[in-house]
Amino acid sequence: MPDNSKTKLFDRIALIGIGLIGSSVARVIKRDKLVDHIAVTARSEKSLETAVRLGIADSITLEAAEAVKDADIVMICSPIGTYKEVMEKIAHVLRPGTILTDVGSVKSAVVRDLNFNLPEGVHLVPAHPVAGTEHSGPEAGFSELFEGRWCVITPSAATKQSAIDKVASFWRAAGSNVEFMDPDHHDQVMAMTSHLPHLIAYTIVGTAMDLEESLMDEVIKYSAGGFRDFTRIAASDPTMWRDVLLNNKNAVLEVLQRFNEDLTALQRAIRWDEGGTLLDLFAKTRAIRRGVIEARQEKLYD
Amino acid sequence: MPDNSKTKLFDRIALIGIGLIGSSVARVIKRDKLVDHIAVTARSEKSLETAVRLGIADSITLEAAEAVKDADIVMICSPIGTYKEVMEKIAHVLRPGTILTDVGSVKSAVVRDLNFNLPEGVHLVPAHPVAGTEHSGPEAGFSELFEGRWCVITPSAATKQSAIDKVASFWRAAGSNVEFMDPDHHDQVMAMTSHLPHLIAYTIVGTAMDLEESLMDEVIKYSAGGFRDFTRIAASDPTMWRDVLLNNKNAVLEVLQRFNEDLTALQRAIRWDEGGTLLDLFAKTRAIRRGVIEARQEKLYD
Numbered sequence: 001m002p003d004n005s006k007t008k009l010f011d012r013i014a015l016i017g018i019g020l021i022g023s024s025v026a027r028v029i030k031r032d033k034l035v036d037h038i039a040v041t042a043r044s045e046k047s048l049e050t051a052v053r054l055g056i057a058d059s060i061t062l063e064a065a066e067a068v069k070d071a072d073i074v075m076i077c078s079p080i081g082t083y084k085e086v087m088e089k090i091a092h093v094l095r096p097g098t099i100l101t102d103v104g105s106v107k108s109a110v111v112r113d114l115n116f117n118l119p120e121g122v123h124l125v126p127a128h129p130v131a132g133t134e135h136s137g138p139e140a141g142f143s144e145l146f147e148g149r150w151c152v153i154t155p156s157a158a159t160k161q162s163a164i165d166k167v168a169s170f171w172r173a174a175g176s177n178v179e180f181m182d183p184d185h186h187d188q189v190m191a192m193t194s195h196l197p198h199l200i201a202y203t204i205v206g207t208a209m210d211l212e213e214s215l216m217d218e219v220i221k222y223s224a225g226g227f228r229d230f231t232r233i234a235a236s237d238p239t240m241w242r243d244v245l246l247n248n249k250n251a252v253l254e255v256l257q258r259f260n261e262d263l264t265a266l267q268r269a270i271r272w273d274e275g276g277t278l279l280d281l282f283a284k285t286r287a288i289r290r291g292v293i294e295a296r297q298e299k300l301y302d
Numbered sequence: 303m304p305d306n307s308k309t310k311l312f313d314r315i316a317l318i319g320i321g322l323i324g325s326s327v328a329r330v331i332k333r334d335k336l337v338d339h340i341a342v343t344a345r346s347e348k349s350l351e352t353a354v355r356l357g358i359a360d361s362i363t364l365e366a367a368e369a370v371k372d373a374d375i376v377m378i379c380s381p382i383g384t385y386k387e388v389m390e391k392i393a394h395v396l397r398p399g400t401i402l403t404d405v406g407s408v409k410s411a412v413v414r415d416l417n418f419n420l421p422e423g424v425h426l427v428p429a430h431p432v433a434g435t436e437h438s439g440p441e442a443g444f445s446e447l448f449e450g451r452w453c454v455i456t457p458s459a460a461t462k463q464s465a466i467d468k469v470a471s472f473w474r475a476a477g478s479n480v481e482f483m484d485p486d487h488h489d490q491v492m493a494m495t496s497h498l499p500h501l502i503a504y505t506i507v508g509t510a511m512d513l514e515e516s517l518m519d520e521v522i523k524y525s526a527g528g529f530r531d532f533t534r535i536a537a538s539d540p541t542m543w544r545d546v547l548l549n550n551k552n553a554v555l556e557v558l559q560r561f562n563e564d565l566t567a568l569q570r571a572i573r574w575d576e577g578g579t580l581l582d583l584f585a586k587t588r589a590i591r592r593g594v595i596e597a598r599q600e601k602l603y604d
Contacts, residue, residue, distance in 0.1 A: 081577075130524055130526060130527050131526075134591065149526065150523070150524060150526075152524075188517065189517065189520045189521065189524055190524065190527060192509075192510050192513065192517070192521050192529065193510075193520075193521050193524045193525055193527045193528065193529040194524070194527030194528045194529065195528075196506065196509075197506065197527070197528030197529050197531070197532055198528050199565075199568060199572075200502060200506060200565070201528070202568075202583055202584055202587050203561060203564050203565045203568055203583075204498065204499065204502060204561060205587040205590055206564055206583050206586065206587055207494075207498075207557065207560050207561045207564050208494050208495075208590070209586060209587065209590060210560070210564075211494065215490065215491065215494070218491045218495075219491065219494050219495050220590070220593045220594055220597045221452070221597055222432055222452060222454075222491055222492065222495045222496070223495055223594050223597065224432060224433075224451065224452075225432050225492060225495045225496030225499070226495065226496045226497075226499030226500050226503070226535055227494065227495040227496065227499050228594055229499070229531045229532075229534075229535065230499055231587075231590055231591050231594045232531075232591065233528055233531065234584075234587040234588070234590070234591070235587070235588045235590075235591035236584075236588075238580075238581050238584035238585045238588060239581065241580070241584055242577050242580040242581045242584060243577075245572050245580060246572065246575055246577055246580070249572055249573070249575075252572060253569065253572060253573060255509065256565075256569055256572075258509050258512070259505060259506060259509045260565070260569075262505050262508055262509050262512075263501075263502070263505045263558075263562070266501060266504075266505055267555065267558055267562075270501075270547050270548065270551055270554060270555060270558075271551070271555060273548055273551075275383075275544050275545075275548055278540075278543070278544040278547060278548070279540050279541065279544045281504055281505075281508050282504055282536075282538075282540035282543055282544060283540045284508065284511060285504050285507040285508055285511065285533075285536040285537070286536070286537045286538075286540060288507055288510070288511060288522070288533055288536070288537075289436065289533045289534065289536070289537035291522045292522055292525050292530055292533045295522045295523055295525065
């Protein structure tokens with residue numbers, strides 16, 4: 001059940017990064033008055049100006065440390081490849097009692113980077129809202145992005161419960177269903193459900209782009225036959241996905257290896273006309289669709 | 303521009319197979335009164351009874367030859383793996399002047415099978431409506447299935463123009479945009495836009511299904527991260543897709559080989575932290591999305 005209380009949760013939030021996710025978070029906050037003051041920092045002046053124009057930033061600065069100062073919650077919404085650098089910039093102004101959270105799609109490596117010179121008394125509550133679109137930037141955000149979606153929180157055993165509860169309350173207010181998971185387990189699940197599918201989609205679209213130009217035009221023209229779904233996934237933010245794949249390397253390489261073996265077996269079946277092998281797999285995979293539809297309904301009508 | 307004339311095109315059509323495509327064709331015919339009599343044949347008595355109940359068959363029979371007798375157009379809507387057998391059953395009742403067409407997703411091998419003992423004077427006009435859903439069977443069909451979609455017709459140089467025109471008129475009446483292509487070229491384009499994406503989707507869903515059960519439940523639960531799009535494609539009709547892959551073997555193996563090389567290069571880039579390689583590809587593939595969206599708009603507003 002979504003938390004509909006929508007009471008104020010924090011006095012001041014620092015959003016580090018104001019892309020699709022960061023700006024959607026800011027929109028939720030403004031809509032439900034969850035935080036009094038949103039301090040936004042980003043590397044691009046243009047993004048900050050856009051945030052002001054959209055009415056989703058109460059103060060802006062190019063200096064991360066300045067945004068973080070006096071915040072009771074800091075949420076990192078920049079690509080995970082920037083986390084180490086972010087910590088170098090903000091660690092010295094994080095005060096005991098502050099909640100430090102993020103929205104990254106990988107959790108093990110992220111926990112490691114966020115723990116890097118983390119001051120005593122700062123509550124680290126890593127989170128991953130499993131939501132997004134193929135668009136990016138502050139104007140791509142919208143306040144409904146997290147509704148009915150999962151948010152996975154991966155605290156350590158030592159994390160203070162009240163800090164975990166507050167982060168969970170935020171995501172429930174945004175309309176998400178909150179789950180808790182071990183960071184390694186999270187990364188394994190996401191390698192299969194999200195990271196491998198993205199890698200495959202990028203690859204297949206890249207393969208198509210290397211075709212001679214005349215064929216390429218037709219590939220676009222007839223993309224509704226299946227290819228189109230891949231182009232949507234392969235239009236996702238390049239920097240974000242580079243960082244995700246490099247920071248979840250072991251889990252991604254593991255499922256990729258399995259995928260490769262399975263694909264090679266099918267390639268062989270096609271070459272040697274082993275129709276039975278193909279039919280067995282295709283009949284099996286059809287069954288999983290029902291599970292996905294049921295799981296989705298559960299989400300929609302929970 | 304869609305052809306809105308919707309005048310009667312044929313006296314009697316024989317539909318061989320009444321699944322998703324065949325039953326959608328029958329619905330279009332009934333809606334627009336394009337043919338006086340629909341004779342339906344299929345291998346399953348249940349499908350035939352369903353067709354009668356749905357009001358999309360004027361006569362039914364388990365004997366293909368009986369359905370085809372006296373038809374001025376015969377449309378094969380069964381999996382392409384059945385074509386040879388179908389021709390053995392119907393060739394002796396096909397009379398000169400009859401149009402023989404189909405809806406198969408592969409064209410080169412199909413032309414070969416349909417030419418097998420094709421009587422003199424029968425006009426072979428192979429066609430491929432690039433449309434479908436992940437559902438199958440006579441109840442899955444709907445008359446709007448072909449609207450705004452492409453239908454590729456692959457006649458030979460010797461085919462009578464009036465026969466080609468009549469088949470094209472049928473598909474335009476169904477709302478499709480008709481294109482003409484060489485069968486081999488059609489198969490190359492579809493290998494990339496449709497056959498490889500389906501093979502990859504089946505493979506990745508199969509890989510996920512081999513995970514330990516506890517992880518599998520979570521893969522379904524968190525499928526919105528990308529995996530869900532693949533499960534929809536991998537829920538497509540197993541028999542149809544086995545036949546497609548085996549009958550377009552050369553073109554499929556060719557693009558699959560290219561895909562494999564590209565994926566191996568990315569795997570290596572992930573292993574050796576070559577972020578630049580990933581970023582270059584991901585930025586490049588993003589651009590193609592615009593092409594797909596533009597092509598689709600063109601289709602919608604043509």
